[in-house]
Ligand SMILES: CC(=O)N[C@H]1[C@@H](OP(=O)(O)OP(=O)(O)OC[C@H]2O[C@@H](n3ccc(=O)[nH]c3=O)[C@H](O)[C@@H]2O)O[C@H](CO)[C@@H](O)[C@@H]1O[C@H](C)C(=O)N[C@@H](C)C(=O)N[C@H](CCC(=O)O)C(=O)O
């Protein structure tokens with residue numbers, strides 16, 4: 001799928017300057033047909049937003065932008081001297097203006113369809129996929145970690161929540177495609193960096209808050225504040241909140257938006273789960289909604305935690321007019337989510353699962369979901385990513401050892417760090433408990449170890465990389481897909 005609308009917007013640079021209430025650029029007045037803040041995806045005719053970043057100033061790439069076809073630049077006073085090769089509009093804090101500018105530039109595409117924003121430490125991707133099944137892929141779009149899909153057709157995207165110029169262009173594509181609902185993941189990074197300004201979600205859902213990203217946020221309160229900012233009138237019209245989560249309950253008190261609540265563990269909420277019956281491949285339950293509504297729901301994804309993700313979809317889309325029974329029927333058809341509780345079947349007599357759990361709460365959720373359906377030993381292969389939150393490593397090790405019988409500590413994406421040092425940090429949390437703990441350097445060898453020891457009735461979970469297609473070691477991404485590696489190792493052993 002294209003990432004820019006077929007019918008391009010055309011605005012003169014003078015219009016842009018006037019919209020921003022900024023002085024007009026001297027000299028030419030080019031026609032701008034797109035906006036980009038990165039030379040990596042800039043297209044001819046674009047306005048290049050040269051932003052100050054944490055590593056470099058975008059103005060340093062003005063020549064590259066011009067060579068790629070940029071016709072003008074938008075920057076701050078600091079960048080202006082370096083964008084001299086392009087007619088330049090100068091404003092203070094250009095990043096903070098970019099989202100609204102991009103929405104205006106594309107003539108507010110989100111007015112044409114329902115926008116459903118999802119935030120939380122865990123479950124965002126899964127919830128967007130369930131929303132897509134609930135509404136039907138022929139009517140919906142999804143934006144998130146695994147990528148963007150418009151009416152089921154993939155479009156390229158790099159970040160979980162794209163930068164505003166890219167996002168608004170994608171929204172313009174969705175408008176052209178007559179999408180009815182766009183479900184998107186809203187990361188805390190996006191909220192802090194203003195990627196989702198310039199429009200308000202019709203409905204925003206809060207799933208949960210756990211430890212993550214404490215390399216980017218000062219502390220958990222700062223991380224919560226970032227997530228909570230989605231639930232303000234500038235960002236959303238209605239809130240849907242999981243009150244099983246302590247931070248969800250805090251949010252209900254804080255948000256000025258109309259709130260709908262949901263609970264899967266028996267609290268008094270607008271939407272509740274009752275008679276929850278987990279089995280190996282999913283969960284059956286009854287959904288109790290407002291005004292005495294009762295529905296049967298089958299969530300075809302393993303793990304009771306997915307009941308919360310499904311309830312988030314039903315509660316959210318019901319508040320914007322969808323029929324809950326239709327939503328439930330759609331959820332029951334979900335084909336699953338790549339790399340989330342994904343089973344690998346290669347003729348083995350034990351259960352193999354690949355899951356994206358790379359945070360302590362997710363590791364706990366996955367292992368506690370698999371324990372009741374594992375008559376034998378529960379084995380987890382786990383590591384932690386380099387150049388990310390250091391504090392979560394021992395916590396992940398500890399949780400793995402608390403809930404599994406055998407923990408194979410290995411490498412995730414080491415990035416620029418020493419893999420052995422990362423393993424040591426995970427091991428420090430894992431050792432000393434009842435679980436058997438082994439260290440195996442190299443992810444393939446670690447998976448091979450788990451495959452070699454697995455017996456009938458066991459479950460092996462390969463955690464942390466889910467759908468990822470590569471392993472980042474140093475600056476190089478080596479092809480690596482947990483699902484493929486697991487399958488091949490099982491086949492080789494057989
Ligand atoms: C912390 C963070 O989110 N940083 C993002 C931010 O970087 P920054 O503002 O510091 O920019 P910079 O790298 O100093 O560069 C300055 C400017 O020069 C431009 N530039 C730079 C180099 C070049 O060759 N050409 C070019 O145009 C950049 O596009 C940027 O506008 O803006 C950049 C441009 O969009 C992003 O690439 C960068 O994402 C980094 C790579 C990243 O890893 N972000 C992750 C952490 C992130 O955002 N993750 C969340 C999901 C998290 C989760 O829940 O798992 C997400 O929404 O994806």
Ligand SMILES: Nc1ncnc2c1ncn2[C@@H]1O[C@H](COP(=O)(O)OP(=O)(O)OP(=O)(O)O)[C@@H](O)[C@H]1O
Nearest residue numbers: 121122123124125126145305340355356357362365
């Ligand atoms: N509601 C939930 N509560 C706890 N854990 C969950 C929940 N939903 C999913 N998980 C676990 O978290 C992992 C990541 O799920 P998912 O990709 O849906 O979340 P995410 O919020 O998009 O994460 P990320 O931002 O890291 O991509 C899953 O593989 C599963 O282990």
Ligand SMILES: N[C@H](CCC[C@H](N)C(=O)O)C(=O)O
Nearest residue numbers: 358384385388412413464465
């Ligand atoms: N969006 C997350 C994904 C992490 C996945 C895990 N495999 C890791 O490398 O830590 C990040 O880049 O921090």
